[in-house]
Amino acid sequence: MYTKKIEEDLDCGLRIGFKIFGGKWKMCILDAINNGFTRPAEIYRSMPDATLRVIEMQLAELLSFGVVDKYSEDVYPKKTEYRLTNLGKSILPILSQIDKWGTEHSAFVKEKLQELDEVQ
Amino acid sequence: MYTKKIEEDLDCGLRIGFKIFGGKWKMCILDAINNGFTRPAEIYRSMPDATLRVIEMQLAELLSFGVVDKYSEDVYPKKTEYRLTNLGKSILPILSQIDKWGTEHSAFVKEKLQELDEVQ
DNA sequence: ACAATAACCGATAAAAGATTCGGTATCCAT
DNA sequence: ATGGATACCGAATCTTTTATCGGTTATTGT
Numbered sequence: 001m002y003t004k005k006i007e008e009d010l011d012c013g014l015r016i017g018f019k020i021f022g023g024k025w026k027m028c029i030l031d032a033i034n035n036g037f038t039r040p041a042e043i044y045r046s047m048p049d050a051t052l053r054v055i056e057m058q059l060a061e062l063l064s065f066g067v068v069d070k071y072s073e074d075v076y077p078k079k080t081e082y083r084l085t086n087l088g089k090s091i092l093p094i095l096s097q098i099d100k101w102g103t104e105h106s107a108f109v110k111e112k113l114q115e116l117d118e119v120q
Numbered sequence: 121m122y123t124k125k126i127e128e129d130l131d132c133g134l135r136i137g138f139k140i141f142g143g144k145w146k147m148c149i150l151d152a153i154n155n156g157f158t159r160p161a162e163i164y165r166s167m168p169d170a171t172l173r174v175i176e177m178q179l180a181e182l183l184s185f186g187v188v189d190k191y192s193e194d195v196y197p198k199k200t201e202y203r204l205t206n207l208g209k210s211i212l213p214i215l216s217q218i219d220k221w222g223t224e225h226s227a228f229v230k231e232k233l234q235e236l237d238e239v240q
Numbered sequence: 241a242c243a244a245t246a247a248c249c250g251a252t253a254a255a256a257g258a259t260t261c262g263g264t265a266t267c268c269a270t
Numbered sequence: 271a272t273g274g275a276t277a278c279c280g281a282a283t284c285t286t287t288t289a290t291c292g293g294t295t296a297t298t299g300t
Contacts (some may be wrong), residue, residue: 144258170259174258
């Protein structure tokens with residue numbers, strides 16, 4: 001019998017950050033947009049590990065949080081562009097810092113993960 | 121009928137970063153340790169929103185990733201300290217940057233989330 | 241007319257993550 | 271010897287997030 005449901009604490013800057021860009025794909029999507037892949041299909045092709053559906057859902061969330069804006073034009077091919085808002089742009093330094101960290105420690109992390117797999 | 125299982129791509133620095141410190145509590149725990157709350161019970165008291173069990177599990181993961189080290193002393197009260205490794209310390213700048221971002225945008229984020237709740 | 245591309249959405253399944261509960265063991269103070 | 275504090279762990283279960291599938295609508299090129 002469960003009684004407690006822990007509610008999210010938004011008095012912590014860390015938690016707020018993760019709330020906004022902490023999903024599995026959000027940072028990657030922001031990175032893609034920043035690199036010029038502004039349309040859903042483009043983003044999808046730039047990161048085919050995610051499904052198009054996921055990208056759409058994440059874009060909708062980022063839109064609702066005010067991280068991206070949406071611009072639609074009625075031309076062919078049906079053109080919808082997502083662009084970073086100022087809020088979205090303010091995340092970029094964090095993004096590049098995490099990316100840099102991950103790249104720098106890539107070898108070590110992979111080694112550790114392999115160790116864990118082997119024990120398994 | 122499901123066929124595909126997307127495997128994780130660890131060729132992206134962002135994904136590597138999130139793999140290591142992307143959980144709901146990991147960054148908070150690193151922050152707590154950095155602030156001198158080095159023992160599980162201390163960490164728990166410093167962030168009672170999480171349960172002790174969660175903290176234990178997250179610590180075990182951080183330990184296996186080489187982000188923290190564990191030191192036990194057989195004194196009373198049974199003393200176990202978790203300390204940041206060099207890898208763990210290298211995460212701190214990212215941590216403080218996210219915290220700073222979240223604090224700065226706290227008002228805006230809360231406003232947005234409230235809007236979403238109201239529509240709900 | 242028909243295939244191809246783009247954007248998007250609903251329902252549902254699966255996987256991941258977090259939480260609760262109930263344990264063990266040790267040590268100290270009363 | 272009893273109760274409280276510490277550090278753990280296993281298992282069940284809940285919650286959240288992500289993934290898959292199967293659609294709709296619209297437009298272009300052939």
